[in-house]
Amino acid sequence: MESTGIIVAFWVLAAVTVAGALGVIVSRDLLHAIFFLILSFLGMAGLFITLSADFIAVAQVLIYAGAISVLLVFAVMLTPLVSRDNGNSLYVAPGALAGLGLAALVVFVAVDTEWAQLSGDALAARSFPDTVATIGDLLLGRYVLAFEVASILLLFALLGAIVLVHERRADAAAGAADTPANREEAA
Amino acid sequence: MSVELGHYMAVSGVIFGIGIVVALGKRNAVAVLMGVELMLNAVNLLLLAFARFGAAFADDAAALSGHVFVVFVLTVAAAEAAVVLAMAVLVYRRRETVELDRINLMRW
Numbered sequence: 001m002e003s004t005g006i007i008v009a010f011w012v013l014a015a016v017t018v019a020g021a022l023g024v025i026v027s028r029d030l031l032h033a034i035f036f037l038i039l040s041f042l043g044m045a046g047l048f049i050t051l052s053a054d055f056i057a058v059a060q061v062l063i064y065a066g067a068i069s070v071l072l073v074f075a076v077m078l079t080p081l082v083s084r085d086n087g088n089s090l091y092v093a094p095g096a097l098a099g100l101g102l103a104a105l106v107v108f109v110a111v112d113t114e115w116a117q118l119s120g121d122a123l124a125a126r127s128f129p130d131t132v133a134t135i136g137d138l139l140l141g142r143y144v145l146a147f148e149v150a151s152i153l154l155l156f157a158l159l160g161a162i163v164l165v166h167e168r169r170a171d172a173a174a175g176a177a178d179t180p181a182n183r184e185e186a187a
Numbered sequence: 188m189s190v191e192l193g194h195y196m197a198v199s200g201v202i203f204g205i206g207i208v209v210a211l212g213k214r215n216a217v218a219v220l221m222g223v224e225l226m227l228n229a230v231n232l233l234l235l236a237f238a239r240f241g242a243a244f245a246d247d248a249a250a251l252s253g254h255v256f257v258v259f260v261l262t263v264a265a266a267e268a269a270v271v272l273a274m275a276v277l278v279y280r281r282r283e284t285v286e287l288d289r290i291n292l293m294r295w
Contacts, residue, residue, distance in 0.1 A: 095211025106200025
């Protein structure tokens with residue numbers, strides 16, 4: 001990929017993605033962290049487009065930047081008494097050490113190794129003209145078993161989420177009388 | 188100067204490392220989930236980069252297997268997010284907190 005547009009697009013999108021991910025670490029407010037995460041997801045979708053993965057890029061915008069971030073905002077909004085700050089836990093030092101170490105290792109290996117990769121004309125030849133049709137063929141052909149298992153997984157995730165947050169009537173009545181606030185009042 | 192496989196791998200590694208820092212270093216359960224999503228995103232980028240640049244594929248359909256893998260990762264990520272957030276709401280309802288440092292019922 002030697003054309004100037006692709007090179008500029010790669011560096012800009014990589015900078016946006018990494019900056020968004022860093023914003024998740026440094027922002028003090030959890031909602032701001034979610035917005036930085038969305039920025040990172042959108043930059044990642046742009047990187048997918050530079051890799052000729054148009055269908056995956058659209059799916060990324062729909063699922064990550066759309067659905068998952070809305071779920072995250074919901075989770076923050078449904079826990080109103082929790083402090084909104086994006087504080088660090090006890091494990092931030094070993095976590096930072098592990099993350100930085102792994103990132104440094106991967107970057108070193110990625111840059112240092114002579115990868116058996118396509119370049120020049122062979123790279124231009126593999127431009128994935130019909131990703132959607134081929135992905136559909138593969139999903140319902142070679143990977144049909146994994147496709148069905150994934151649908152079962154989604155069904156059970158849906159059922160599991162409903163069962164987890166479902167309150168039975170008796171429990172709900174008992175729970176309403178037994179919240180910490182009520183216990184404090186009783187005491 | 189051209190963009191090659193190594194560049195995408197480097198970006199993927201950096202994002203994965205940031206995801207580890209977020210997942211291990213944040214106190215709020217929702218923030219930890221955000222770190223996990225960042226790591227899954229980094230893996231997706233790596234899969235797509237290999238599908239684009241890898242030299243060992245017989246034809247385009249074989250290379251697009253990487254895209255199919257990414258579709259499955261997206262599926263699992265969505266399912267995981269839904270279940271984890273349901274768990275967060277449940278834990279909040281029982282204990283009025285989702286801060287992982289304070290959920291230590293099983294600590295001896």
